[in-house]
Amino acid sequence: MKKVISYSLAIAAVAGLTGCNGKMNQFQADYFTTNPNPLEVVGTQVPATVNGNIPAKFFKKNAVVTVTPVLVYASGETASAPVTFQGEKVRGNNPVINYGFGNSISIPVNYTYTPAMQKSELYLTFNVQQGNKTYALPRVKVADGVVATAALADAGTVNPALAPDAFQRIINEKYSAQIRFIINQANIRKNQIDSPEMLSLNEQLRNAAAAKNREIQEINIESYASPDGPLSFNTKLAEKREQNTKGFVNDRLKKDKITEFGELTAQFTPEDWEGFQKLVAASNIQDKELILSILQQTKDPEIRDQRIRDLSNVFETLAEEILPQLRYSKITASIDVIGKSDAEINAAFDTNPASLTVDELLYAATLTDNNNRKQAIYEAVTKYYPNDYRGYNDLGLAQYVNKDYKSALKNFNKAAQLAPNATEPKMNQGLISLLNKDYNAANRSFGSAAGQQGLGDALGVYYLTQGDNAAAVKAFGNSKTNNAALAQILTKDYSAAKNTLAAVANPNATTYYLTAVLGARTNNTAMAASNLKKAIALDPSLATNALNDLEFSKIDVKSLVK
Numbered sequence: 001m002k003k004v005i006s007y008s009l010a011i012a013a014v015a016g017l018t019g020c021n022g023k024m025n026q027f028q029a030d031y032f033t034t035n036p037n038p039l040e041v042v043g044t045q046v047p048a049t050v051n052g053n054i055p056a057k058f059f060k061k062n063a064v065v066t067v068t069p070v071l072v073y074a075s076g077e078t079a080s081a082p083v084t085f086q087g088e089k090v091r092g093n094n095p096v097i098n099y100g101f102g103n104s105i106s107i108p109v110n111y112t113y114t115p116a117m118q119k120s121e122l123y124l125t126f127n128v129q130q131g132n133k134t135y136a137l138p139r140v141k142v143a144d145g146v147v148a149t150a151a152l153a154d155a156g157t158v159n160p161a162l163a164p165d166a167f168q169r170i171i172n173e174k175y176s177a178q179i180r181f182i183i184n185q186a187n188i189r190k191n192q193i194d195s196p197e198m199l200s201l202n203e204q205l206r207n208a209a210a211a212k213n214r215e216i217q218e219i220n221i222e223s224y225a226s227p228d229g230p231l232s233f234n235t236k237l238a239e240k241r242e243q244n245t246k247g248f249v250n251d252r253l254k255k256d257k258i259t260e261f262g263e264l265t266a267q268f269t270p271e272d273w274e275g276f277q278k279l280v281a282a283s284n285i286q287d288k289e290l291i292l293s294i295l296q297q298t299k300d301p302e303i304r305d306q307r308i309r310d311l312s313n314v315f316e317t318l319a320e321e322i323l324p325q326l327r328y329s330k331i332t333a334s335i336d337v338i339g340k341s342d343a344e345i346n347a348a349f350d351t352n353p354a355s356l357t358v359d360e361l362l363y364a365a366t367l368t369d370n371n372n373r374k375q376a377i378y379e380a381v382t383k384y385y386p387n388d389y390r391g392y393n394d395l396g397l398a399q400y401v402n403k404d405y406k407s408a409l410k411n412f413n414k415a416a417q418l419a420p421n422a423t424e425p426k427m428n429q430g431l432i433s434l435l436n437k438d439y440n441a442a443n444r445s446f447g448s449a450a451g452q453q454g455l456g457d458a459l460g461v462y463y464l465t466q467g468d469n470a471a472a473v474k475a476f477g478n479s480k481t482n483n484a485a486l487a488q489i490l491t492k493d494y495s496a497a498k499n500t501l502a503a504v505a506n507p508n509a510t511t512y513y514l515t516a517v518l519g520a521r522t523n524n525t526a527m528a529a530s531n532l533k534k535a536i537a538l539d540p541s542l543a544t545n546a547l548n549d550l551e552f553s554k555i556d557v558k559s560l561v562k
Contacts, residue, residue, distance in 0.1 A: 020062045020089065024128050027140050031055070032124065034109075034143040038550050039071075039122060041113045041150040043467030044437070046071070050107040050124065050142055059097040061089040064129040069109045070139070071146075073120035080109045118148045119548040145550045149517055152486055152510065153464040155434035158457045160397040160408075161424035161449070163390035163415070165362030169339045172217070176332040177201040179245055183226070183327060184233075186240035188248055201333060202252060208335045209258040216261035218334040219253075221245050226326035227271035228309075228319070231301050235270040242268040245329035262334075271301055272326045279322045287314050342367055349377060358385040365394065374398045382411075389419035396428060405432055423452035431458055439465060460487060482510045489514065494522055509539035517551045525555065533560045 032052045039048050050069060059065070064087070069080040085105060086094040097103040107124070111117065122143035127136050177197040179188055192198065208214040223242035225234040246266045253261075277295050280288055291308060298304040309315050340348065345364050348356050356364065358381060365377040375398035381391030396411030409432045416425035430445030442462055449455050456475045461483050463472035469490040476484035480503040488497035497518055504511050512535035519527030532552065536543045543561040546552055 020060060022060075023130065023133075023135065024060055024063055024065065024126075024137060025058060026137055027124070027126055029140050029142065032140065032142045034122060036147075037143040038145040038147055039109075039120075039143055040147040043150065043465050044113055045467065046109075046111040046113050046117065046146055048109040048122070048143065050109060050122075052105040052107065054097050054102045054105060056098075056100060056102040058102060059085070059087055059099055060130060061087040061099045062130055063087045064090055064092065064094065065137075066127045066129075067107055068125045068127070069107060069142075070123045070125055071111055071117055071120050072123055073116045073118075075116045078111050078117070080111060083107045113146070113148065113151055115148070115151070115545075117146045118545070118550075120145055145548075147550050149486070149549075149551060150464065150467075150469075150490055152514065153461050153483055154510070155431055155458070155461045155465075156403065157482060157510075158431055158461055159454055160400050160431055161393070161427040161452050161454050162397055163362075163393040163422065163424045165359045165366070165390075167339070167357075167359040167363035169341075171337045171339070173335050173337055174332055175201050175204045175335065176330055179248075179329045179331070180324070181241055181327040181329075183324070184229070184237065186237060186244050188244055193248070198331075201331060202256065204335065205253075205258055205333055206256050208333075209256070209260065213338045215336045215338065216258070216333060217336050218262045219249060219264045220332045220334070221249065221264075221266035221329055222332075223266070223268040223329040224272040224275065224326055225268075225270055226323040227273050227276050227301065228305060228323055231270060238268040238270045241327075241329050242266050245331065249331060273301065273304070275326050276322065279325060280318075283322065285314060285317055285321070287311060291318075349380070353377075353380045354384055358388050358391070361385075362390060362394065371398055371401050375402070387418065389415040389422055389425065392418065393422070393424050393428065396425075400428070400431070405435055408432065423449040423455075427452045427455055427458055430462075434458070434462060434465065437465075457481060457483065460484060463487075464490075480504055482508075482514055485511075485514055485518075489518060489521070494518055509535045509542055511535075512538065513542055513546075516546075520551050520555060528552065528555050529560060532557065536561055 031054060032050055034048055034050050036048060039046050064084060066082050066084045068082040071078050071080070084094045085097050086092050088096050088098055095105065097105065109122070121141050123139040123141050125136070125139045128134065177195070177200070179192045179198070205216065208216050221242060223238050223245055225238040225241070227234070246264070249264065273295065277292065280291050285291070291311070291314070294304060294307050298307060308318070340360065345356065345360055346367060349361065349364050353361065361377060361381045361384070365374045368374060375395065378391055378395035378398055381388065382395060385391055392411040393415035396408040396415065399405075399408040399411065409429070412425045412428045412432065415422065416429060419425070426445050427449035430442045430449065433439070433442035433445060439462070446455060446459055446462060456477050457479050460472045460476040460479070463469070463475055464483065464487060469487055472487040473491055473493070476487055480500050482501075482504060485497045485500040485504070488494070488500060497514075501507075501511055501515050501518065512531040516528045516532035516535060519525070519531060532546055532555065536546065546557045547561065
């Protein structure tokens with residue numbers, strides 16, 4: 001009996017030691033699959049998942065294995081976060097791999113992308129602790145390279161927000177005067193001709209006729225009768241007032257020798273019920289609401305007049321305070337003030353910039369495509385108008401275009417300080433934050449720039465950096481830019497991307513490079529090759545990128561870069 005028990009214990013001991021003795025065998029590449037393979041940039045990161053299928057009777061029961069994903073490239077290597085697994089006899093909190101049956105495992109991978117990673121290989125390294133022994137197993141390759149198309153997003157190509165000028169070459173000004181009439185009369189009294197209001201209007205007309213930069217576009221006469229009495233009488237009265245006023249204006253124009261003006265127009269209104277209603281509504285007259293109710297409910301002018309007259313207790317007040325104000329002719333002169341021509345503004349900037357208004361200076365910058373001249377103009381704005389935020393904002397814009405981002409940020413900050421509620425500096429500060437990879441700051445700035453024209457392009461690039469390509473497409477809207485096309489490529493809307501790239505206003509090397517990517521993804525080898533050749537011709541530095549770009553794995557890139 002004792003022999004049987006001893007024999008059973010021996011068998012159990014051997015079974016317990018099975019799976020513990022000896023070192024771990026090497027991991028094999030076919031144990032693992034990587035998704036995606038090749039790796040792919042998402043936003044600014046390179047995320048992936050390595051899935052493993054560990055076979056039965058492989059993982060030692062007393063082993064602890066730390067697996068580290070390492071991306072290896074020409075200039076070095078970068079490790080992702082390690083993951084540790086343990087055998088079933090180990091005390092610990094790591095995922096357990098069963099010796100008898102094996103296990104499926106998952107290893108998350110993530111790297112912050114750098115261009116050197118484009119041509120790379122993903123390896124898993126294995127460090128084993130087994131009892132008191134530690135050793136390393138050979139590393140295993142599990143993926144090849146990084147598709148870096150998403151990294152082509154470029155905040156530097158987004159147009160910063162321009163704080164616009166308010167320059168108007170032609171500004172229309174209106175001047176007016178009234179001639180008031182006695183009840184039931186149409187003759188113009190001398191005190192009306194010599195009123196300060198009329199004398200001022202006459203002076204404006206004379207000055208406009210004499211000035212080279214002013215033009216009289218129209219002189220309009222509107223004549224009225226008050227809405228009391230028969231309509232037929234008031235019609236004739238208003239018409240006579242119009243005729244007399246027109247005659248007076250013609251005589252005055254001849255006297256002042258004003259012969260050049262657009263046109264003299266005249267019209268009359270028999271009964272000024274609209275003016276009557278406004279004056280009553282603004283008054284403190286007794287029964288005001290009753291009068292307004294009659295005006296609203298009664299459409300026939302004769303009946304309306306009689307019903308108001310029947311209010312004997314207030315009609316006398318109306319006759320004294322309201323109706324006299326409705327017996328008049330209004331003369332309005334429409335005069336255009338003509339500003340400097342483009343040539344005059346350019347000449348003034350070159351010779352005497354201080355003579356220009358702030359809006360003329362800001363407008364001058366729109367007359368040139370030379371960014372250095374723009375910058376000089378905006379510097380003049382900040383010199384002569386240091387409290388206007390637009391000069392600093394637009395100077396920063398010119399510096400941004402010249403890639404002087406440090407100076408640009410300084411001026412964007414100054415503009416924001418001068419005008420805390422202005423959205424242009426906020427958007428532009430966000431662009432600088434994007435370039436500096438300070439994405440939280442960029443998000444805050446863009447949030448403060450809501451409604452700003454051009455913000456969609458900035459937000460689109462922001463979303464691309466966050467890997468939210470669908471949101472980027474929505475933000476770009478109908479924008480026809482390289483960045484917008486990139487978002488469409490990344491969401492696999494290749495038809496839309498093709499249309500966007502074809503509509504880019506000033507196609508550059510990146511435009512053709514993206515078109516080549518589009519050709520490669522749609523199996524149009526000729527399209528890919530021809531556009532890649534154009535891109536490299538415009539920017540030879542793209543040749544190295546293309547040679548390493550897995551998008552072109554089926555293209556003979558070497559033949560294009562000779």
